[in-house]
Amino acid sequence: MSAPAPEKRTLKRLAFSRPMVGPDKCVFCQIASRRSPSNIVYEDDKYICFLDIYPFSRGHTLVCPKEHGETIWDMKEQDISELFQVAFKVSKAVVAAVGADGFRFVQNNGEAANQVVAHVHVHVIPVKMEDKGRYTDRKLFTPQEMEETARSIRSELASLDDEH
Ligand SMILES: [Zn+2]
Numbered sequence: 001m002s003a004p005a006p007e008k009r010t011l012k013r014l015a016f017s018r019p020m021v022g023p024d025k026c027v028f029c030q031i032a033s034r035r036s037p038s039n040i041v042y043e044d045d046k047y048i049c050f051l052d053i054y055p056f057s058r059g060h061t062l063v064c065p066k067e068h069g070e071t072i073w074d075m076k077e078q079d080i081s082e083l084f085q086v087a088f089k090v091s092k093a094v095v096a097a098v099g100a101d102g103f104r105f106v107q108n109n110g111e112a113a114n115q116v117v118a119h120v121h122v123h124v125i126p127v128k129m130e131d132k133g134r135y136t137d138r139k140l141f142t143p144q145e146m147e148e149t150a151r152s153i154r155s156e157l158a159s160l161d162d163e164h
Contacts, residue, residue, distance in 0.1 A: 014112075016111045028062075038051070042093075047063065051149060053146075055139055059095075059153065091105070097149065106123040
């Protein structure tokens with residue numbers, strides 16, 4: 001008698017209850033394809049980075065693969081490392097642009113983990129020393145302030161490129 005084949009386990013799908021699921025309804029896919037406006041700070045063939053419209057601090061940026069996937073579990077390993085390489089580069093520009101003293105990478109997966117948009121993304125959140133250890137509320141900036149912040153980040157990214 002041969003041993004029974006090991007049971008194939010199916011990876012649990014992370015839960016979203018909201019209706020904004022699927023590429024057609026996804027706000028980040030709309031931003032990536034320029035159907036919705038955003039303050040873009042970086043873009044290449046595979047990734048797009050833009051300001052969070054309701055940021056925790058000035059310069060709070062989202063780093064997204066253009067290809068739709070709900071969570072990091074939907075990504076290929078190689079793409080995950082590229083995503084964080086882009087986030088790494090963007091973090092330097094964000095910190096320089098807003099004069100921060102530190103930054104957070106936050107990467108939420110599933111609605112239970114406070115992932116609001118079901119399209120995988122990394123938050124780059126600059127933090128100043130005066131906010132050390134403090135929970136800061138989300139803020140609203142004027143469209144002019146947002147554009148000015150995005151412009152400073154783009155210009156810092158351009159000068160990072162010049163160093164290489
Ligand atoms: Zn999407």
